[in-house]
Amino acid sequence: MKENTKIEDKSFRGLNLQLKQWGSEDPLQDVVRKALQKPRIFKDRRVMRSDYIPGNLPHRSEHIRRLGEILSPSLRLSRASNVFIYGKTGTGKTAVVKYVFNRFREAAELEGLPLQFTYINCRIAGTEYRVLAELCESIGVKVPFTGLSKAEVFNRFRSSLREKNTILITCLDEIDILVKNYGDNLLYELTRVNESFDTGGLNIVGVSNDLHFKELLDPRVLSSLSEEELVFHPYTAPELVDILMERATIAFYPGTVPEEVVKLCAALAAQEHGDARRAIDLLRVAAEIAERSGAHIVEEKHVRLAQNMIERGRIFEALSTLPLHSKLVLTTLYLLARNDIHNLTSGPLYETYREICSLLGIEPLSDRRVSTLISELDMLGVLKSEVVSLGRYGRTRRITIMTPLDEVQQVIESDELLKSLLNYKPIVKDKYSL
Numbered sequence: 001m002k003e004n005t006k007i008e009d010k011s012f013r014g015l016n017l018q019l020k021q022w023g024s025e026d027p028l029q030d031v032v033r034k035a036l037q038k039p040r041i042f043k044d045r046r047v048m049r050s051d052y053i054p055g056n057l058p059h060r061s062e063h064i065r066r067l068g069e070i071l072s073p074s075l076r077l078s079r080a081s082n083v084f085i086y087g088k089t090g091t092g093k094t095a096v097v098k099y100v101f102n103r104f105r106e107a108a109e110l111e112g113l114p115l116q117f118t119y120i121n122c123r124i125a126g127t128e129y130r131v132l133a134e135l136c137e138s139i140g141v142k143v144p145f146t147g148l149s150k151a152e153v154f155n156r157f158r159s160s161l162r163e164k165n166t167i168l169i170t171c172l173d174e175i176d177i178l179v180k181n182y183g184d185n186l187l188y189e190l191t192r193v194n195e196s197f198d199t200g201g202l203n204i205v206g207v208s209n210d211l212h213f214k215e216l217l218d219p220r221v222l223s224s225l226s227e228e229e230l231v232f233h234p235y236t237a238p239e240l241v242d243i244l245m246e247r248a249t250i251a252f253y254p255g256t257v258p259e260e261v262v263k264l265c266a267a268l269a270a271q272e273h274g275d276a277r278r279a280i281d282l283l284r285v286a287a288e289i290a291e292r293s294g295a296h297i298v299e300e301k302h303v304r305l306a307q308n309m310i311e312r313g314r315i316f317e318a319l320s321t322l323p324l325h326s327k328l329v330l331t332t333l334y335l336l337a338r339n340d341i342h343n344l345t346s347g348p349l350y351e352t353y354r355e356i357c358s359l360l361g362i363e364p365l366s367d368r369r370v371s372t373l374i375s376e377l378d379m380l381g382v383l384k385s386e387v388v389s390l391g392r393y394g395r396t397r398r399i400t401i402m403t404p405l406d407e408v409q410q411v412i413e414s415d416e417l418l419k420s421l422l423n424y425k426p427i428v429k430d431k432y433s434l
């Protein structure tokens with residue numbers, strides 16, 4: 001501790017000297033001084049990052065043990081069952097698989113067993129080719145970034161696996177993304193790799209947070225993939241408190257994060273579905289806000305601010321990744337609402353949408369397609385679309401934007417194409433309002 005103080009004293013002396021040399025006019029002087037002199041809350045920032053794998057996973061011992069048992073035949077060099085793991089986001093699926101793989105890898109290395117463990121995130125890998133290439137690389141087979149056919153890469157993988165006579169245990173995380181984009185052919189082929197093997201082979205641990213994913217699989221693929229199944233339930237608020245407490249002790253200086261703050265983060269995350277990632281993010285962002293504002297302790301207000309920030313970030317992320325025409329429909333609604341035209345009917349919405357498309361030189365979609373996009377946006381909670389009766393004039397759809405306008409504005413501002421529309425005033429007619 002003494003050592004630490006000395007180092008800090010020395011660094012501040014150096015800093016003061018340097019800041020004098022910068023001159024009082026330097027716009028960065030204040031920023032740098034604040035950044036370095038602020039009371040510190042974080043002892044080890046890494047621990048609060050989502051890719052950090054804790055040495056201990058509270059409330060998942062049972063899952064760790066089950067997965068270990070299922071994979072244990074591999075330590076006797078017999079092929080274990082394939083496992084399919086599913087559960088909602090943030091329930092510890094990836095953390096548990098990585099934990100078990102790390103322990104098994106250590107044991108295999110100690111015993112000198114011909115066992116390999118590889119973790120592939122299918123969303124990050126992106127394509128079937130990349131998944132196959134990563135499988136190859138995990139057994140030491142180099143594959144060019146492009147240029148080979150999938151069949152060729154697959155053959156290289158299979159023959160090398162046979163030649164090396166090794167057991168490869170692979171986790172295909174977010175496996176649903178692969179199947180949604182490419183179908184289940186690759187999985188089918190992978191689950192059959194072992195048929196021609198006497199010893200060695202491939203063992204798959206499939207992971208998904210899409211509970212309906214199984215419906216997309218051919219029954220043959222499903223039965224080989226889920227020889228065993230593990231379900232991860234959402235954490236309860238008290239379980240999240242334990243998880244957060246464990247991390248907080250390593251991540252923060254003593255006394256900087258009171259128990260009430262941890263409990264609040266846990267309770268807020270549990271309100272949705274007991275997502276540990278959300279709880280950890282909330283605590284990390286709250287601590288960052290507190291630190292930036294110069295506070296010594298994280299308080300409830302910092303958690304509330306963090307929640308707001310995260311929520312806004314999520315909305316931004318969801319809206320900015322919408323397909324172009326959905327964004328155009330949203331922009332249309334935004335421009336109309338900014339001009340005090342709320343509660344509009346579908347006819348005038350289509351009209352303004354077409355107007356905007358022509359301004360941007362984009363071919364508009366048919367009214368029917370736009371109507372489908374409106375229903376999709378309704379399902380996402382971005383807008384509300386309801387059928388209303390116009391008395392003797394029949395029925396129509398009333399569409400109301402539900403997302404705060406300043407949040408939609410941020411999305412439009414961040415889009416190179418759409419931002420030119422921000423100051424556009426649609427031609428307003430009486431008939432727009434209902």
Ligand SMILES: Nc1ncnc2c1ncn2[C@@H]1O[C@H](COP(=O)(O)OP(=O)(O)OP(=O)(O)O)[C@@H](O)[C@H]1O
Pocket residue numbers: 049050051052053054056057058059060087088089090091092093094095096208209243276277280
């Ligand atoms: N029991 C636990 N103890 C400590 N940390 C945990 C625990 N469960 C999850 N975490 C942490 O919460 C975060 C989310 O967990 P993880 O990535 O394993 O979720 P997931 O179920 O794979 O979610 P997704 O379906 O979104 O991929 C990670 O930072 C992980 O380290």
Ligand SMILES: [Mg+2]
Pocket residue numbers: 093094095173
């Ligand atoms: Mg995961």
